[in-house]
Amino acid sequence: MSLKYALLGFLTYQPQSGYDLKQLMDLSTSNFWHAKQSQIYTTLKKLEIEEQVISHIEPQENRPNRRVYEITETGETVLGEWLAQPLMVIEPRKETLLLKLFFSARLKPEAILTTLRLQKNLHQADLEKYQTTTKEVIRQFGASADMAADARLWETTRRYGELYEEMYIRWLDETIKDMEGWGE
């Protein structure tokens, strides 16, 4: 849906292959946008048909050749229009954990608590990643002058990840505490 804009966005920095784009997404936007390798490849193909990117083959030895994409002027326009258009809706979320919880009345509280405690560990690890690794990566990018404006925006998205994980852990703590009293 918005993956095409993400790809166009990344290609404004420099021409890249599908493989490169996958690595870059995992490193930078995975907090709020992700895609599988296969989806990236098929979306790039579609973008080329729409003339928003063009590709050329870069021969490699001992590896499959790289198909490197770069953004066209049409692509820049399309991306610019998307960016300029204000977002007027809230994205609906999907949270499998909450769905499971919603229908878990038949389960023993202990079974639910096991999942919640496990989830807390996962979210704590994620929180730490945003506070250390991610923060440092953005700091380094922002050090070069031509990336400073971007890095400032990237930091706001990192901060979102941090606040989100803090919120999630708080909710888990509340729910665990609450549920521990349900046996009585």
Add this chain to the structure above:
Amino acid sequence: MSLKYALLGFLTYQPQSGYDLKQLMDLSTSNFWHAKQSQIYTTLKKLEIEEQVISHIEPQENRPNRRVYEITETGETVLGEWLAQPLMVIEPRKETLLLKLFFSARLKPEAILTTLRLQKNLHQADLEKYQTTTKEVIRQFGASADMAADARLWETTRRYGELYEEMYIRWLDETIKDMEGWGE
């Protein structure tokens, strides 16, 4: 993906049509799980082929006939297995707003601020809904003894919505305040 379990879950309460299920989802799980009418109908058909639900036609006057689905024993088993299985991963999120923000370095801060302020209004309305309407609906369901256990779990998912919106508004406030200083 998990929609089939949501449908099975709702059908444990009582037999229902695709239309009923859509209404019920919008009212209860839309905070963390949603689906379009068309997806609900096609998923129900698939569930019937897999013999996890069975349907019969209820004739109506002046309206298309209702196709009412009920859960089978197979369906109950499948649902039970899914519920019992602890969730070991964190769901990747997708947030178009953050994606746009990430690539917005070329935009004027004022353009970004317009979107952020607009989003704040939307999230505030959502927050209020969780604190009033949703809370009241769950309270009423929980009043009947046989729904008390369910209502307790539903309340935890409502609370998630509340904390989520509070977090989102906080992040928006922080980001807006930060960005208002960028012009200088």
Add this chain to the structure above:
DNA sequence: TTGCAATATATAATAATTGATATATAAAAC
């Protein structure tokens, strides 16, 4: 010296989801 994980590229098949469309009535708004 075999076996497995990681690097690097990509396609095909399948599943999930959305968007557009269709029918028909009742009620409310203009």
Add this chain to the structure above:
DNA sequence: GTTTTATATATCAATTATTATATATTGCAA
């Protein structure tokens, strides 16, 4: 009184996304 909105049902085409598979090399460990 005519248009629009809401109720009530559902199908089909199109898009988006995931899973499985394919090729080929490098490097490390058993």
